[in-house]
Every structure is written in structure tokens, then in C-alpha cells.
Amino acid sequence: MEWRDTGILLGTRKHGETSLVLDAFTPNHGRHAGVLRGGVSRKHTPHLQPGGQLDLSWRARLEDQLGIYTVEPLRSRAAVAMADRLALAGLNAVVALLGFCLPDRAPYPTLYKQTEDLLDLLGQTDxxxxxxxxxxxxxLExxxxxxxxxxxxxxxANDHLAFISPRTGRAVTASGAGEWVDKLLPLPPVMLGDSPRDELEILTALKTTGHFIENHLATSLGNKPLPTARAAFVDRVELMTHP
Known part of the structure; x- marks a missing residue:
């Protein structure tokens, strides 16, 4: 078995004395691990930072084996992330959430493309x-x-949407909320694309999406604790609302 793909590095772990297991998110093969022989060497170490883009070749005798990677660096995002606290917190949140929820070897090409586009915007704080x-x-989708x-x-009705049901994820208007209004989550206009960029609205929206990540997505994964990197990123966004 053998294939070649691009991939975003999610993380690494030691494998023996000189090798690493790379955990990468690829467009065509999903989240996929493999061993990089000599991965701790000076040749490879500078390019094996989370969020980096790699040209990956994978081979194994059988499809269900861990397999061996060979890699070539395509794009490093480490310098941009290290130069900006928001970028670093954001990069950490993205790779942590992907590592948290992606199943092994299931392709998500739409999510991959949006992840790649998002990481290419690192450093553009506005x-x-x-x-x-x-x-x-x-x-979530x-x-x-x-x-x-x-x-x-x-x-x-499809106008004046103001809330989201915490149970179903469906929108609710102010008039439709009725006696349940105190139990609903806010739906800021920024989530509908109806307002310009506003950090306070974005912060509110992140708390709403956070509810579904923690109470729906994480629950489906056996109530795994959320990566702390997401909370750290939300805290960083909140600091932007207090210039």
C-alpha cells in the first residue's frame, strides 16, 4: 500500500530512539499517522511544528498498519505564530480541536480546505x-x-433570528422564544453574516459554538475533556474586547 498527499501536521510523538510518529490531517486520506524514521534529526525537526504543511508519502505492507512516512516541507507557520500571541493561541486551538475530534483515516476535504485557508490567515489579527x-x-457541521x-x-420565520436552542441547534426568533428565552443561547448577527466584524459579537458567538462542542460533540466522543487550547484562544479574543 502506498499513497502521496499533502497534510497539516497536528502533532508528533517519540517512536523508539530516533523516530517520530506523525499525526497529520490530509485532504484525501483524513487524519493519518505514520512513522518518520530519523524524525528527531536536525534535518527534520525544524519542519515538524504543529500547523506546518507537508508533502507526505506513506507506505505499508498492509492498509491497517501504522506505516512509514517520508516528508518534504511545503509551508511553515511557526514563525508567524510565534510572532503574535493571538496567532499562536489560534493555531494551538485549531490543531488541538482537530486532534480531539477527527476519526482516523476518514477524509473531510471541505474541512481540510477551510483549515488550510484559516491557517494561511495567521497573523492577520483584524x-x-x-x-x-x-x-x-x-x-461542527x-x-x-x-x-x-x-x-x-x-x-x-427567517428574519429577526435571535437565539439558538441548546438542545437542537436550531435558530429561534425573539417572538418565538416565549417562556423559554432564559434557556436559549444567544445568536449574534455575526453568525448569520449579517454584521461587520465585531469582537464582542464574535466572543459571544464562540461561547455559543463552545456549548455545542462541549455538550454535543465531546459527549459523542465519550465525554472527553475539551482541549485547554480552545479556552486559551477564547481568552485571547476576550482580551481584544478590552483595548
Whole structure:
């Protein structure tokens, strides 16, 4: 068995004395691990930072084996991330969430493309939090927990949407909320694409998406604890609201 693909590095772990197991997210083969022989060498170490783009070749005798990687670096994002605290927190959140929820060897080409586009925006502080929010909404959708923001779950109206049901992920209008208003999550206009970039709205939206990641996605994965990197990124966005 053998294939070649591009991939975003999610992480590494030691394998023996000189090798590493690479955990990568690829467009055509999904999240896929493999052994990189000599991965701890000076030749490889500078290019094996989380979020980096790699040209990957994988081979194994049988498809279900761990297999061997050979790699060539395509794009490093480490320098941009290290130069900006928001970028570093964002990069850590992205790779941590992907490592948290992606199953092995299941392709998600749409999510891969949006992840690649998001990481290419690292360092652009003015647009990155909004781009990240949209990525997180895509992540929920791709994992089977997409939010239904097209119309009110109660009235069927598609305007004046103001809340989201924490149970179903469906939008609700202010008039349709009724006596349940205190139990609903906020639906800021930025989640509907109806307002310009606003850090306070983005922060509110991230708390809403965070509910579904923690209470729906994580629950489906056996109640695994969420990566702390996501909370650290939300904290960094919150600092932007207090100049």
C-alpha cells in the first residue's frame, strides 16, 4: 500500500530512539499517522511544528498498519505564530480541536480546505477571529452537529433570528422564544453574516459554538475533556474586547 498527499501536521510523538510518529490531517486520506524514521534529526525537526504543511508519502505492507512516512516541507507557520500571541493561541486551538475530534483515516476535504485557508490567515489579527468562528461552525457541521440557522424552529420565520436552542441547534426568533428565552443561547448577527466584524459579537458567538462542542460533540466522543487550547484562544479574543 502506498499513497502521496499533502497534510497539516497536528502533532508528533517519540517512536523508539530516533523516530517520530506523525499525526497529520490530509485532504484525501483524513487524519493519518505514520512513522518518520530519523524524525528527531536536525534535518527534520525544524519542519515538524504543529500547523506546518507537508508533502507526505506513506507506505505499508498492509492498509491497517501504522506505516512509514517520508516528508518534504511545503509551508511553515511557526514563525508567524510565534510572532503574535493571538496567532499562536489560534493555531494551538485549531490543531488541538482537530486532534480531539477527527476519526482516523476518514477524509473531510471541505474541512481540510477551510483549515488550510484559516491557517494561511495567521497573523492577520483584524480578520482572524471571525475566520476562526466560521471554521468552528464548519467543524461542527462536518462532525454531524451543524447549526440550523435558516429559520425559526417555532414560527418558521427567517428574519429577526435571535437565539439558538441548546438542545437542537436550531435558530429561534425573539417572538418565538416565549417562556423559554432564559434557556436559549444567544445568536449574534455575526453568525448569520449579517454584521461587520465585531469582537464582542464574535466572543459571544464562540461561547455559543463552545456549548455545542462541549455538550454535543465531546459527549459523542465519550465525554472527553475539551482541549485547554480552545479556552486559551477564547481568552485571547476576550482580551481584544478590552483595548
Amino acid at each position: 480578520i482572524w477571529p471571525l475566520a476562526y468562528l466560521r471554521w468552528e461552525m464548519t467543524l 462536518q462532525m454531524g452537529f451543524g447549526l440550523d440557522l435558516n429559520a425559526c424552529a417555532v414560527t418558521g
